[in-house]
């Protein structure tokens with residue numbers, strides 16, 4: 113007669129859940145706008161929805177802007193909605209070089225001392241003294257996922273991404289716990305290219321020291 117060891121089964125289930133694939137979303141350069149800055153760039157308009165994103169309520173807007181730095185211009189930069197309380201621009205290190213600016217690697221919202229930029233639309237322009245960052249790689253997850261993975265908000269983990277011959281172990285990946293958001297790792301285009309990601313159905317695996 114076999115004895116069911118509930119503890120051993122539970123441990124196995126948790127082990128499977130801890131090693132499950134984390135969907136990877138690749139963030140191309142984009143802009144989040146405050147209501148005031150949006151109104152300056154697009155007077156009389158509402159932020160239009162072009163495409164919903166994986167995170168509930170988040171979307172690529174129909175409006176785009178250009179970014180102008182000391183060394184160059186990047187056109188067709190998507191605005192991501194919804195409207196935020198502050199304006200923030202996210203670029204890759206490669207794009208920062210094209211623009212001629214030196215943004216710090218930061219988490220979203222941590223803008224003190226970040227880089228400046230000019231944002232241009234067909235109707236107007238605004239100059240930011242600060243607000244440009246290179247987004248620090250991170251994983252969004254809800255409270256239940258955090259419990260299963262055994263991680264906490266703001267903790268850093270290692271994540272294995274990509275396939276041979278371009279497999280990359282990303283260190284310093286910050287966990288962001290938010291009950292409203294779904295499990296998704298965010299990398300920028302430099303990081304995605306380094307790992308040979310395809311931009312669709314990419315996944316990573318959190319690597320735990322065991």
Ligand SMILES: [Zn+2]
Pocket residue numbers: 250252298
């Ligand atoms: Zn994110």
